[in-house]
Amino acid sequence: MVHKNIICPVCGGSCDDVQIDLDTKNRTIDVQNACKMGNAKFQEVVSNHRLLKPTIRENGKVKEVSWDEALEMAADILVNARRPFFFLGSETSCEAQEVGLHIAEYLGGPADSNATICHGPTVMGIQESGMVGATAGQAKNRADMVVYWGVNALESMPRHMSKYGVFPRGYWTKRGRFDRTMVTVDPRVTPTAIASDLHLQLNPNSDYELLSALFTILNGREPHPSVEEITGIPISVMKQTVEMMKESNYVAIYVGLGVSSSYGKHRNIEIALNLVKELNNYTKCNIGALRGHCNVAGFNQLASYLYGYPFGLDFMKGYPRYNPGETTCVDLLREKDVDAAFVMSADLVNHIPADSAKYLAEIPMVCIDIAPCPTTTASDVVLPGVIDAMECDGTFYRLDNVPVYFEPFTDSPFPETKSNEDTLKQLFAKIKARKEA
């Protein structure tokens, strides 16, 4: 049967125009409109490596158990820990993350999500400076200058350029690509850089200096000449870029991990945001991050409105506290400051530094995932995951922080659970029963 307007649960683009044809008899799926990355994930619905049975590790051996047994053991691990850590991954709905946050609060443990290892610094920069933002649609209709800074959009969010950024025809950009000037700032010559009109190939880790120099030029001053050697960009080109920005009607800047995860981290983002604020004295300018996972922005939104902080929350004292570097995932694991972990919809072991991953593998761990990965291998309890936007409904936040409600086109393969949210609610009930007994 053909289903239209399905939301893609892969990258922050959360494309909402995917068309699928699922043949349950022959176990095949035909996907239209999605990019390669999106298509690959849709194939998971019919893949044969899908995790279908809960497993636990007993005396070093992995064995299949019933859902109830697995949930019991998961609850035991989390209740018996003195400081359980919750990693609420971004490849699931806000609804599931919300239950996870409540469990963390109930047990007094720290809770974090994927932003901590990707755009966390961006969120911290926003906290320092505030952000001139816009929805993707606004930028599509108005932007006549597009800057991709530290991001290779063509490969990391393949449909960004065609759906929102560069090619689409907007209300005031009727000729699409021909009405837009495209600039890429990247140390590498990426396909995005090749496709752009101007490529500023700066030296790695010199984003702050370049932004600072652009800002100085915007303020009518001459930057210190040493900046040419530091960034590898001539001051004349910097001046030309500032002029281009000032002369545009609307500048849309998209930042990626090249800005937020190179030296300087949130300070890079902070000065970029300040530059954008100042540019609004001359023209309209907005900035946004190209988020990596479908719901990585969702956790930030959710945690902010529920508990006041976007990620790296610590409920140790009964109220939320936040201090990246102290209460964030990698730091807690490196400092061995937690003694059990719950990891949902994120292959955490695969994405953190070796020291942290090693400790994570040593402590008791419960995980929810859809396919075998290093995290499931290192876990003591594995609960099979339900695929959001395919098998259950829920909410994602798109890259521009717009909430997108998604509906499923098939059912959860498990009679025991409807969604990850459902699994977490069952787990929470068992945890409460133990604590209150």
Next chain:
Amino acid sequence: MADVILKPTGNFDLTVEAEVVTPDNFAGKTTEEIGKLLVWQGPKEYPLTDFFSVQGNGGNSAEDTTIIVDGDIPRVKRIGQEMTAGRVLIKGSAGMHMGSGMKGGEIIIEGDADSWAGMEMKGGSIHIKGNTKDHLGCAYRGSWKGMSGGRITVDGDAVSQVGGGLTGGEIVIGGSVKHFCGIRINGGLIVVKGNAVRTVGAEMTGGTIVIGGCIERFTPGFEMTGVESDLKFNDIECPGEYKKFTGDYAIPQKGKGTLYVSCENNECL
């Protein structure tokens, strides 16, 4: 003067938050009462005696109470937080947030101190004889105002974000620093005797920074205004010749910050 000696004896497998360990809290208490004060480990509170042996009574007031920690406590955080008077002496290394928000008194750490020492401190002094990590005398996350008074002296090195958001007080680093030393300061004084890697004084709108060593990568928004020699700020002396810059002009209409950079070590600037 009354000395209270704490000797670490407990299991610090999870870090401990001990913001109660201040002369203010110990003053007027007996050994037993001090031992019963509660510290946090994970989401639970335990008496201080679970982690330290306690010897001696507190003085009559905070001023005449000295707390001596006899050992290394790299996994104990927040000692001396918000203290107003008295002394804390750590005969080893200390954990995060030492003396954060302190208003008076003195903290001496004979070993290293972890990040956030003296965060947003308002008065008093901290002397770290070893090295320290990031965010020394810095602002809390998201806040624009860091340390506003008092003095921090580090004999060794510090890492990044030294004195972020400084509005007053002095920080003197005997060794070197890395990134964003004096980010967004608008008052006070930072003296670094050694080298700095990059972005010194970024976004500063006031205050003074002195770098005695070499700056690897200079911040673009500064303009040179002259050369001065043998700088003196009250009792802090910086001998030698210094190039004087003002900035940071990356921040609109400001540039009231002063950055002195050693002539000898920065010929290329």
